[in-house]
Amino acid sequence: MPSTETAPRHGDRAARDGSRPAGNTTVPGGAERALPVWTWPAVAAAGALALVLAAWFTGVSAARELSDPGALTRWGVPIVEYGSNMAMSVTIGALIFAAAILPPHTGGRAPRRRKDDPPAERLPEHPAFTRTMLVASVAAGVWTLCALAVGILSYSDLAGIPLGAGAAFSDGLVAYFVSISVGQAWFWVAVIAAVVTSLAVAVRSHSGLFWVGILAMIALVPLALIGHAAGGDDHMAAVNSIGLHLLGVVVWVGGLLVLALIAPTLVGPDGGTGRTTYRRQGSAPLVHTVLSRYSVLAGLGLFTVALSGVVNAALRVEHLHQLLTPYGGLVAVKFLAVVLLGLIGLAHRRWIIPQLRGGAGEDAAAEAPRPARRLLWQLIAVEAVVMSAVMGVSAVLSRTAPPKPEELPDGASPARILTGYELPPELTGARWFDLWRWDWLWVAVCVFLAIWYVRSTVQLHRRGDSWPVLRTICWILGLVVLTWATSGAPAVYGRVLFSAHMVGHMTLTMIAPLFLALGAPITLALRSLPVRTDDTRGPREWILWVVHSRWGAFITHPIVAGANFAGSILVFYYTDFFRFALEYHVGHEFMNVHFLLTGFVFALVMVGADPLPNRPPYPIRLVVLLATMVFHAFIGVAMTSSTGLMQADWFGNMGRPWGPDALADQQIGGAVMWGIGEFPTVAMAVTVAVLWALDDRKVAERYDRKAERDGDAELAAWNQMYSNLADQEDRHGRR
Known part of the structure; x- marks a missing residue:
């Protein structure tokens, strides 16, 4: 740790304003x-x-010839x-x-104080x-x-x-x-x-x-x-x-x-x-x-x-x-x-x-x-x-006209006016995977996270620590799915077809977060990032601050995580938030961030291996998952059977010459929500059940090892207690 001898003295003005080194520290060539x-x-x-x-x-x-300011x-x-x-x-x-x-x-570092400690002088x-x-x-x-x-x-x-x-x-x-x-x-x-x-x-x-x-x-x-x-x-x-x-x-x-x-x-x-x-x-x-x-x-x-x-x-x-x-x-x-x-x-x-x-x-x-x-x-x-x-x-x-005009061309199509893009070709099976429009924000995020994760795992291996390969595969797969949802066909067709939008939504909130949570990024960060010792907060310290904060404990509570995960769907689609996400770029990106984070927190609470302020017991997790499945099914059935078109002035005015009409496409989107929403939830429920069984087995094995060490003293104590109770009952009966 740095020596406190270099701390500026209260009466030393030069030390306080930083014009020269504090205390006894001397550095030659101060002007340099x-x-x-x-x-x-x-x-x-x-x-x-x-x-x-x-x-x-x-x-x-x-100067301008006309209207010169x-x-x-x-x-x-x-x-x-x-x-x-x-x-x-x-x-x-x-x-x-x-x-x-x-x-x-x-x-x-400032010394840590307990509640009952007297007030300490501030450094x-x-x-x-x-x-x-x-x-x-x-x-x-x-x-x-x-x-x-x-x-x-x-x-x-x-x-x-x-x-x-x-x-x-x-x-x-x-x-x-x-x-x-x-x-x-x-x-x-x-x-x-x-x-x-x-x-x-x-x-x-x-x-x-x-x-x-x-x-x-x-x-x-x-x-x-x-x-x-x-x-x-x-x-x-x-x-x-x-x-x-x-x-x-x-x-x-x-x-x-x-x-x-x-x-x-x-x-x-x-x-x-x-x-x-x-x-x-x-x-x-x-x-x-x-x-x-x-x-x-x-x-x-x-x-x-x-x-x-x-x-x-x-x-x-x-x-x-x-x-x-x-x-x-x-x-x-x-x-x-x-x-x-x-x-x-x-x-x-x-x-x-x-x-x-x-x-x-x-x-x-x-x-x-x-x-x-x-x-x-x-x-x-x-x-x-x-x-x-x-x-x-x-x-x-920023004030110079670019070579390419920025105005809408004359006779722009309805799709161009509404979405800013020309109407894409008819959606086919192949175009789900070969049609891309790169969202550079999410591309940058995914590339950065992939490089960081791989570099961190290499760092652990170099110092002799192991990291499961399956976690790395899950993380990379989650980033690939996230890139596809934000730059692939769901992004290209998401503002044209309600069904494609729902595919992107379910991928963002159900599939990508599940793989990302299984990658255990918080655990990897805590194991690979350096610990700071000078009272500053680096990435590791900020992660710990979030994990141990009251806000972190609140949003990772199973009921809050489940309500946020499922309730967001109802609030988003049946209020003006949906139109905000369709019409404005800020709304679109906010939608992506919100659904990704809510899905990640939900998956982290249910099946994640990262540290949490309070890990819910397995029965609670199964109950929350069951409630989520029921809610998703309810909303999906409501959309499938609806006869009213959501955002009719948007999807109804797209001018598509191909595909189903807007109402039929909305009903397909409801079925997509029901189907895609159920499979990941069932997979998480099965995972929770397996983890529960494995945890019970570990507990049983731990008790067996303890019994072998102490001659099953705990069981003997219980048997002795029951024997004493039986003797007491016999004595009371004789009286």
Whole structure:
């Protein structure tokens, strides 16, 4: 554990504000730890220069012949959008650092206290944590102002009206925020940013910061919905690729900017732990610890940004010669910059970070090579400059017309108007398996989970631990089924045919979760992830927090899990939630996430091997499964025999020249729900019965072994008790 001698003294202002190492820790070449003096002026200049050059190249800032809003609006929109994106990235990056990377206190882990213990003196807050939360609150405030400014200026740009304080401008602005999707999106981004600003000032606990970070990331949703490609062909792929792109940016770019902003406080071994084994950690310089943890997130963010950017550009650029257009040129510049940043990140991970570990103990930081420390901050400064330039280009790119038109063509079919896609060909047996429309959000999730699972099992085998092959097969099979349900025929036909939608629904909530639960991912994570010893929460600590929380105990209660699993169907199909999922992309993805999670929790409670706060006894599980089967059968029969068409203005207006009519297809969907819903439930019931029998056998064997060891003392004690009772009855009878 790090020594408490490095904790800042209460009277030491320099130690508290992080301007020099705390306590007795001395690191030679203190100036080398800080960024070069030119960093932040260069960051601002690179962003401004890139934005101006991109605007000149594309002509987005040129005066219009008709309805020109003025130079202030033409230049103001990309400038404040650049500021909003930068501030949003820094805000979310700072919250991630505070919640999962930096130690909150000096002197290591805070001692655990029991309820009857006297109040203990709180450990001093770590200077790096303090500065990170200051960065988060200031950046969130800037984000709020910039988002509000984007909303106002975007209205001026859309309406072609210069900024003014007149009643007409104000009335139009209010209508824009209330009725127009772009205005609504920026309004909610500004509201979320304002709430995050207040919470960043007040919240300091790990769990609180977790929820503040989730709230901040919710702001990415409206931005993805109004993104450049969100209005064109393949709307769902465009929105998902933009959402993944934004997520990668805030993790990667935001994290690096935060790292640069808190650089002066990353000194000494205070709270810093480097991983020395898979299960334990030892003392290491804090800068090494922070960079090691951030490097993992940066790598994931880099791949997410690069791959989602390629997918998003492919939707707008159909031919290579279109890369010579203004839009294609900016895309090419962004791609080259991402490659350059990836090479710098690779240098960090392969060469610089390992050298920063130095020796062990309190003087670990002092033993890190000085050239490595100097090069570290120089490369980080270069990365920040390049990232700022890329963000400036991105602000202009979002306002540049792509080569492929985004408007609906004249004479669009009913299916195209309703779903955003042309009507697919008639559904046949072969097309259930050979027709795909990739949902890149779920593809990314499934690929990441597959790689993580296989890598974790390999890690266990390398250290001599075993992991059942059958669990690995179940997990991979579950991910394959999940990919098919979200990107295969159920996704292609799910908004055209009610029966195909029901196949996808039942697959998401009954089949894929069953295989995933049998893969025991929580157990694998707890066995493979390292344990942190510096009072921070890594992935393993967050998993344990969820498992042992009151919320975890509530949702895994068998009655709650069963009611959520079965009751969601009734609420979803017989309320406006169904229309919300059909019409809006957010509703569609929310439906996928909800049904997958409810199915996973239900399967985990019934047949899973992962740890739970309270594992229900086998009779209770069988009763819940029986009730679920009855409820599914009831809803399925109701849909099969119904003579009223659900969402008639959607399925009835699809204009299909093939297949059964909408009402007959709905009745087929009810039969699908009844059939597919019963088989997995019966399989889980059989599994529970088998587990019950195996558990009884284990208990019996355990009692047999105990009886062999003690000569069946327990049975002898019972026999003696009954004999004594019989003797007492005989004596009472004689009297």
